[in-house]
Amino acid sequence: MELAETDKQNYLNLEKGFEGEIKFDVLMENLQQERLILNDLLLEKNTTKFQLDSLHIAQETVYHFEVKNFEGDYYMEKDRFYTYSGKEILNPLHQLRRSETLIHQLLQQLGYSSFQVESYLIFVNPTFTLYQAPKNPSIIFPTQLQRFLLKMNRVPSSNLNYRHTRLGEELLAVHRGDDPYKRLPAYSYEGLRKGFYCDLCYSFKIALKERKLVCMDCGCKEDITHALLRSIQEVKLLFPNLPICTNTMHDWCNMTISKKTILKHLKHYYVPKGYGKWMYFE
Ligand SMILES: [Zn+2]
Incomplete structure (x- = not known):
């Protein structure tokens, strides 16, 4: 059927996001260290839902990745995020920080506060450019992806045990499975x-x-x-x-x-x- 304009836009965004996550997963297959990978976790805190694109449980660290497949030119100004034509969009860095806070709280609540949490905003599309980008080590640009991977591979993680598995299971248990039919247009x-x-x-x-x-x-x-x-x-x-x-x-x-x-x-x-x-x- 012919989709309404907003549904069409929504569909294209979802499709693009999905392609980005696949690109990221393919890249992560090059990781040599042992880790448990949880994709698309949907968590809830104070009635706000948080979608975590990818969460890796490694030896001593929980890595959280927010993956963006943005294409073309964007710019930042006073902590705000815009497309090149000047349309403001949600600042993905804010989203990253909010999710990071939630992960900290959740780990504490579940009794795993000894894990460190590292959050990264990953831009996977090679055509993406961000003008006036802050010098923020949490942001990984397409040109930095290979180096980032090398860096990750240097952090030892080879002795995952029942504690890691249990953390993974407990996170899955609080995961709010989304009903995909709810998001479909009528x-x-x-x-x-x-x-x-x-x-x-x-x-x-x-x-x-x-x-x-x-x-x-x-x-x-x-x-x-x-x-x-x-x-x-x-x-x-x-x-x-x-x-x-x-x-x-x-x-x-x-x-x-x-x-x-x-x-x-x-x-x-x-x-x-x-x-x-x-x-x-x-
Ligand atoms: Zn054909």
């Missing part, structure tokens, strides 16, 4: 566009040729079985309460493929429930 089955789209470029301009879906925009080919199973997963994700049956899938695929083919796949890959025209698959 949608209905009727309001969504039907039909296959390209797995690679998301174009709806698809032709069926010799049991393959061919994208008219990028030329990508997808086996019909793969495409159909992908569509079934979509329906299950978007409408968890909708029974999967031949008619539903025929409609969802915009009648591109025959009911006979759909039924054959459903029988092969899913378990039938019910009888006759009430038959559905799980």
